[in-house]
Amino acid sequence: MIAMMSPGSADAPGLPAGECPVAGTPDSPPGADRCEDRLARVALMRMAEAGDPVMGRLIRAYGPHGALGQARRGVLAPEFVAAEEAVAPRRRTDLDRLAASWAARYADPAADLAQGEERGARLVIPGDAEWPTQLDDLGDTRPFGLWLDGRANLRLSCLRSVAIVGARAATPYGTTVAADLAHGLGSRGWSVVSGGAYGIDGAAHRGALAVRTPTVVVLACGTDVCYPSAHEELFRAVRGRGVVVSEWPPGSHPTRLRFLVRNRVIAALSRGTVVVQAAVRSGALNTAAHASGLNRHLMAVPGPITSEASAGCHVLIRQGKAVCVTSVEEIVELVGSIGDDLAPEQRGQARPHDALNDETRRVLEAIPARGAAGPAAIAVAAGVDLTTALGCLGGLAAAGFVEAADRGWRLRRRG
Incomplete structure (x- = not known):
């Protein structure tokens, strides 16, 4: 287990002190520790590449201020190095090289904050009211902070x-x-x-x-x-x-x-x-x-x-x-919300035939496309008895699908 270091540790020499250059929310005004965290994260955003999981674990173990102290010196705590070697097989020299690259990229965070504000951007970090908490799902690759415009x-x-x-x-x-x-x-x-x-x-x-x-x-x-x-x-x-x-x-x-x-x-x-x-x-x-x-x-x-x-x-x-x-x-x-945002089921264009029951549809399909047919012939073709066929024909006639003809029943002509 890696020991946690105080965010205000002297492990970050030269960190600008004084009033926080970025205002907090009215409900949660930033204290000195919050300001130090903000400045430390700004510095780390320039020193480490975004999404660097090693830096993410360093911040999780020591806090932004403590992580910045080690990154500025280019020397990682022995217990952190040991933990990293257990997390992912890597040589100690790789970690040393990574820490040295962080140290070489250090720049004054207060200057970055001022430059960002001059160009219309604002900084949000974890814990701010505007920080989207779903980003925490990224774990060790969570952004150190975000610039917003x-x-x-x-x-x-x-x-x-x-x-x-x-x-x-x-x-x-x-x-x-x-x-x-x-x-x-x-x-x-x-x-x-x-x-x-x-x-x-x-x-x-x-x-x-x-x-x-x-x-x-x-x-x-x-x-x-x-x-x-x-x-x-x-x-x-x-x-x-x-x-x-x-x-x-x-x-x-x-x-x-x-x-x-x-x-x-x-x-x-x-x-x-x-x-x-x-x-x-x-x-x-x-x-x-x-x-x-x-x-x-x-x-x-x-x-x-x-x-x-x-x-x-x-x-x-x-x-x-x-x-x-x-x-x-x-x-x-x-x-969306389960049960509240269901998509309507896609259907083809509704047709008048869709409302017919199975027997009536079979009787309708048994009527020849041209000419006419008697009730007995229709009943045989539809596979129903004569009484059922007569009942279905009466319903089809009332619905406008068929009409009586000289020799029986025929499809009603549209026009």
Whole structure:
């Protein structure tokens, strides 16, 4: 068992002291320890890569302030190293190298906080009123903190939310479906979470914005970095109605690994993930894997079997990993309240014949398409006795299906 260290330990030399630069909530004003934790997490967000499970375990063992002290020195406590070697087979030199890389990336957290505020962002950390507690499901890979830029409250926006993800190189079919699903979810009071990329992501955000519903963009870069650059207008609209989210400090640029890392946050924030289009090798399938691992609902939209852009969706459905969905109602049935959000059963167009009982339907089908037939012949063809046939013919005539003719009964002509 690793001994817990006080958050205010002197193990973090040089940590800025004094008044907390970030205001707390009116109901829970931050004390000195809370301010130190906030500053420590800001420093760790720059020193360690987001989702680093080793740093996550270090914070869990020693608190943010104690973890920062060890990371700044580049030397991990012997008992922590021993515990890590038991958790996952790794050489001590690997841990030493990791700790040294943390120490080399230290930067003044107060400067990061000031820069973030200057650029319109706010910081939320575990325990804040705006922190979405469902992120705690990520365990040791839970974000150290989140930078937010936008008017919407992140926690409230994600209480009823669905992630819509898919291919960047989406087809018109895919973008239309994504926008329609997001629009429908927004109309029913559900927020949409996605990654702000080209293709399915962008279409989903626009669909939600069209009904003035909060939408959440989870970035793989700082909130002040517009990537992709062509989505500057979209992100501006999201900030006005929803919120842009990032685990990385201001000015951070995206990398391929960061796109994969941020996918776990997309999956964790929402009650379920819908994959609209995805190739067999696709980043959207990475998000799908995170959703499954977090026991979130995983759904996939089918596409043409000839489309490579939908091949990944078909694999998820075929392997039983995702539920096939084709409408907003089917999505809400899965992520909504049990028994209250059932999707209506899909039926074909109702026909007048549907209300007929079995015997009457057989009598109707026994009447020739052309010409007429007598009651006895109809009874034989329908497999009923004459009395039953006469009774059914009378009912069919009253309902307008048949009419009497010179030589018996015939189908009534429509016109």
